[in-house]
Ligand SMILES: Nc1ncnc2c1ncn2[C@@H]1O[C@H](COP(=O)(O)OP(=O)(O)OP(=O)(O)O)[C@@H](O)[C@H]1O
């Protein structure tokens with residue numbers, strides 16, 4: 001369960017604090033999916049970074065299954081990010097020198113040993129339609145295929161929270177719709193909380209909960 005209470009975020013600037021988010025609350029249960037739209041600069045990415053424990057809020061609390069990551073010591077915070085949160089960005093951020101299979105396994109290389117990770121990676125890659133591309137390098141894949149690898153990598157640790165920032169933003173409609181379908185199928189299969197910032201109408205429509213980020217907080221659309 002993801003719970004956000006009275007969240008505020010401001011960035012310091014030479015002319016004083018720049019308020020991005022304020023009074024923002026949100027509650028999502030496992031298996032629930034929410035999309036967020038809003039104008040450029042409204043704070044969508046900032047919110048996802050805070051939800052994913054990459055960036056601390058200025059005030060307010062974020063808890064995932066009762067744990068507030070910002071109260072954790074640094075090593076536990078790193079483990080929280082690695083195990084509890086999957087991220088898919090607009091850019092796939094795959095390592096060019098690694099194969100598809102190796103890229104998916106990267107999150108499992110830190111922390112406790114994870115003996116069945118290779119089997120899970122193969123299963124995820126099969127589900128995103130890339131079972132016959134395990135040994136390929138990212139440069140040999142299309143943009144949509146790379147994003148499907150990034151999706152498999154985000155889910156390899158079975159995180160309870162999946163955060164996506166314009167996951168189809170670099171893709172044409174057809175490729176974007178394929179990624180959107182697979183993303184949503186995997187979210188349902190793994191029963192993650194899904195929060196997706198997207199302008200892809202197909203993906204947004206798949207999310208039963210739709211928000212707009214306006215006036216520094218989320219409004220139900
Ligand atoms: N580290 C930072 N320091 C100062 N200002 C920042 C910082 N990071 C983001 N901002 C500002 O915060 C605001 C929100 O940025 P954010 O990237 O969250 O917007 P966004 O809604 O994701 O926009 P887009 O749709 O263009 O991706 C912007 O005005 C941005 O300039």
Ligand SMILES: [Mg+2]
Pocket residue numbers: 044045046165
């Ligand atoms: Mg953004």
